[in-house]
Each structure stands twice: as C-alpha cells, then as structure tokens.
Amino acid sequence: EIVMTQSPVTLSVSPGERVTVSCRASQGISNNLAWYQQKPGQAPRLLIYGASTRATGIPVRFSGSGSGTEFTLTISRLQSEDFAVYYCQQYNNWPLPLTFGGGTKVEIK
Amino acid sequence: QVQLVESGGGVVQPGRSLRLSCAASRFTFSNYGMHWVRQAPGKGLEWVAVIWYDGSNKYYADSVKGRFTISRDNSKNTLFLQMDTLRAEDTAVYYCARQEGSRSYFDYWGQGALVTVSS
Numbered sequence: 001e002i003v004m005t006q007s008p009v010t011l012s013v014s015p016g017e018r019v020t021v022s023c024r025a026s027q028g029i030s031n032n033l034a035w036y037q038q039k040p041g042q043a044p045r046l047l048i049y050g051a052s053t054r055a056t057g058i059p060v061r062f063s064g065s066g067s068g069t070e071f072t073l074t075i076s077r078l079q080s081e082d083f084a085v086y087y088c089q090q091y092n093n094w095p096l097p098l099t100f101g102g103g104t105k106v107e108i109k
Numbered sequence: 110q111v112q113l114v115e116s117g118g119g120v121v122q123p124g125r126s127l128r129l130s131c132a133a134s135r136f137t138f139s140n141y142g143m144h145w146v147r148q149a150p151g152k153g154l155e156w157v158a159v160i161w162y163d164g165s166n167k168y169y170a171d172s173v174k175g176r177f178t179i180s181r182d183n184s185k186n187t188l189f190l191q192m193d194t195l196r197a198e199d200t201a202v203y204y205c206a207r208q209e210g211s212r213s214y215f216d217y218w219g220q221g222a223l224v225t226v227s228s
Binding site for chain 1: 154156159168204214218219220
C-alpha cells in the first residue's frame, strides 16, 4: 500500500495570503495525484488531477505541482471560501488500494 | 449537472447488515466506474471499494474485504454497498463517487450517508 503523508496538519493563515500544502508518497506515483477540498458537512470536491490540471470550474488561484513522490498544492491568494480541509489522493497503485493523505486543515488566523 | 444521491444509512447493531444505495442521474451511468469512500467522524477519507462500469471487476479495501459487497444495476442507474457483519469501526459517512474515465480519481461525489454501528 502506498502511504500518503500531508504536511502541515493545520495551517493558520489570513485572507489574501499564499498557502502551500505538501503531500509525499511512500513510493513513486508519477503524476497520478489528485487534490480535494472538503468543507464542514459537505462532500469532497475535486480540485486538481494529474498533479497539476485544474478540474472544471476551479479558480486559477489553485495550482498543483510535483511528480514522483513530492507534490504541492498552492493557493495563490486565500479567499474566505477557501478555508477548508484539503486531501491528496494517489491513483497510481494497481491493483489498488487507492489511498488518501491525512488532510490539511486551512483555518483562519 | 451530475447527481449522486445516497440512501439507506442509519443505526445498526454490531454484527448486523445494512445496504446502501446511490442513485445516479444526469450522466450515462453504465459508462463509469463507481466507488465507495468513507469518512469516520472527525477523520480523513478512506477508499472502500470500486466496481467497473459493467460490473465485471470489483476490488475492496482490506478492512472490508469479505464483509462488504459492491454491486450495480445499470438498468436502474443505481450503485449498492451491501455491508455485513458490521463493526463499530465501520461507523462513518459513506460517499459514492464517480471515477473520471480510466483514471481512479473522483470527479463527482454524493452528499453521503451516515452509518452508525452501535449497540
């Protein structure tokens, strides 16, 4: 099983700041990585797939980068609606299981 | 807009069974692989199971293998999760999620169904 490790666990930031969330895979996964945003009481929402491709309707302030074992989600200028928990997920492993990182909570400073 | 609506959640005693359903609409259900993902209270996301678009292949997380069964009825645009021999640690919100094409990430999710296993 591929273990996904996110850091930090919690990030306290002010609106307008730049945010960087890291995700590390226990073995190489090429660019087979997705990022999701989850707000309280809601289902996760796909932000990024293929490590760097924004999903439909996702604002350009969200960007992803990385390949192999190290990945980053960046929010260029945090807006109030971006306070949420962010998860990475690898889909390189075959024949499974798919695995998620433990999540990074972005909270208001 | 793609819609996925789960139902069938509730409170069940340990060792008993429960079946979740996920009604899909506004897309061609029979063209897509479908998954179940769960989230224990206050915890992260855990993948549970996948079924191929035509039902030909199914895979499970080790934590549920032998107890849970994923299935689908393409004529009724519905995904199922039969959960047997439930344990307290199965308590979670269960989401159905659509797989985007041939790559196993999830482009649409249902709103979730809460399953509570407690005596």
